Amino acid sequence: MxxxxxxxxxxxxxxxxxxxxxxxxxxxxxLDGNSLGRPLRATVERMGRFVTDEWGGRLIRGWDERWFELPLMLGDRLAAAVLGAAAGQTAIGDSTTVLLYKLVRAAVTAHPGRTEIVIDRDNFPTDRYVVEGVARECGLTVRWLDVEPAGGLTPEALAGVVGEQTALVLVSHVAYRSGWLADAAGITRVAHDAGAWVLLDLCHSSGAVPVELDAWQVDLAVGCTYKYLNGGPGAPGFGYVARRHLEAEAFHQPVWGWMGSADPFAMGQGYSPAAGIRRLISGTPPVVGMLALEDMVDLLAEVGxxxxxxxxxxxxxxxxxxxxxxxxxxxxxxxxxxxxxxxxxxxxxxxxxxxxxxxxxxxxxxxxxxxxxxxxxxxxxxxxxxxxxxxxxxxxxxxxxxxxxxx
CATH class of the missing domain: 3.90.1150.10 (Aspartate Aminotransferase, domain 1)
Known part of the structure; x- marks a missing residue:
């Protein structure tokens, strides 16, 4: 070269x-595009049009015309362009931290009687902190894995610690410090052999590394949109839940909100979750925060x-x-x-x-x-x-x- x-x-x-x-x-x-990506020029125009046409022109009608479904529609487009996932399994909204909490709690709830969450010590701090918080909240144990500083979690290392008490394995697809690219398919097979779920953190891979969530049989995934997806500072994260868990109604997230209910505008007494991936949503989605992501998803679909x-x-x-x-x-x-x-x-x-x-x-x-x-x-x-x-x-x-x- x-x-x-x-x-x-x-x-x-x-x-x-x-x-x-x-x-x-x-x-x-x-040389820090994996912390905050540059904005697209098209986004400058899109944001101006949004303020004058959608927000200023349509006002509350925008919810019926586009905004209410935007977290799911954009989630499907993101899934098709970069996540290797079929429609109906991905939603945009909340911060990565909030989505991590929802997904970790949902995973341990789906495994009653199991007492352990597995994570490596070199994982991103938020991932570790959320796991520690959920473990304290639910009376669980964190099984820590040590990894090489220039490496990351491997299926072989994981096989030595998972077992009948493992509820969840949380792994970053690309390690935030070393850049280690994990064998997500192999890790998922090891976890499934032990009866556990896998939650894959895609923050440092989505938009830069091909992902095949469906083919790898990953259970849950989360990622941010302000790095390689160029969504801007504070842009919302995304969450993925495998269709098999949604259809079996094995997924129950802990933050109940009106926009994730079965009939949001009934304003009824008592919470009943919506069918499918909408149940991951809690409150009002960050419509403005999704605008830049729309442009980047368009570009990634174009380029491949x-x-x-x-x-x-x-x-x-x-x-x-x-x-x-x-x-x-x-x-x-x-x-x-x-x-x-x-x-x-x-x-x-x-x-x-x-x-x-x-x-x-x-x-x-x-x-x-x-x-x-x-x-x-x-x-x-x-x-x-x-x-x-x-x-x-x-x-x-x-x-x-x-x-x-x-x-």
Whole structure:
């Protein structure tokens, strides 16, 4: 693979899509697209039309005309474009944390008599905190799994801890720090052999890595929409519940609200859940927060998730090649094998906290992850190879400057 960024950008079949995003033509080197994606230019127009036409023009009629069904309609479109899921199993709404709580509680409720939730210690803090909170609330035990810092949960490691007391296994499809890409199908088989459900966190994979929720037989999934799905700060999350659990009425989420009831406008006494995935919804859905996501789902459906993944692999491979050549003093803290990692790469060095601060001052924006990690998040449709090369060069410069001032 050539290391010439200009040649790589010229050969990139997705390069032209970069111009469709706000700010992509600036001099800013943005290597944190897996924390917050750039907005699409189309979203600027959509939001203006929404304020004047739908909100300002239709007012409350908008609920009957589009908004009431939007969480389910957009959920189906997202499922088809990037989740590998048939219609009727995905809903948009709530924060990722709230959806995690709903799904974890629903999973343990569906397994009465089972007392354990399995999760790895390197999972994202919210996932761990929600599991700890539900365990305390329900009198359950958390079974912690230790994983390698540059790796993640494997089916083999899971097989050693699941058993007849396991109600749920919660795993991130792509590890937030290392970028480890989990074998979701294999993990699900191990959990199912023990009679447990799997909840897959897709925050760092949806929109960058192909997902096949139905084919993998995953029970539950959750994800955010502001990273590779470019939904904007505070954009709502999404939740998936396998059809078999909805049809068997084995899924019962704990936050009862009027829009998830069987007849919301009856305003009746007593809660009766709606049929299907609508029962995951609680209160009024964040209509404004879904607008940007609509545009990104359109683009992903146009481009295709497989093409996005090819670009993602090329970008992360390029980062590793540059690091090997130009940053011999750092340690790679992500899988070297392309098939084993998601859309970001983490490199470790004791000075990375200071390096990150210095980079931000010069408009080079990666992310820092404790204790020593600098994380390069490469959003495939917005990141150029030239941007990556400039970022790695800036890291080399700042590391050299810090090393020179050491006593």
């Amino acid at each position: 050539t290391l010439d960024p200009a040649a790589l950008d010229a050969a990139d079949p997705l390069a032209d899509h970069r111009d469709r995003f706000v700010g992509a033509d600036s001099d800013l080197v943005y 998730i497989d093409a996005v993944r090819q670009k993602s692999v090329a970008l992360t491979s390029y980062v590793i090649d540059l690091v090997d050549r130009d940053l011999p003093q750092v340690a790679l803290a992500s899988p070297r094998e392309p098939g084993g990692r998601g859309g970001h790469v983490t490199i470790d060095h004791p000075a990375m906290r200071g390096v990150t601060t210095a980079l931000w001052r010069r408009d080079v924006l990666p992310d820092f992850r404790n204790p020593d990690g600098l994380r390069l998040g490469l959003s495939p449709l917005t990141t150029s190879f030239a941007e990556v090369a400039a970022g790695v060069a800036a890291i080399a410069t700042e590391l050299a400057a810090l090393e020179q001032v050491r006593p």
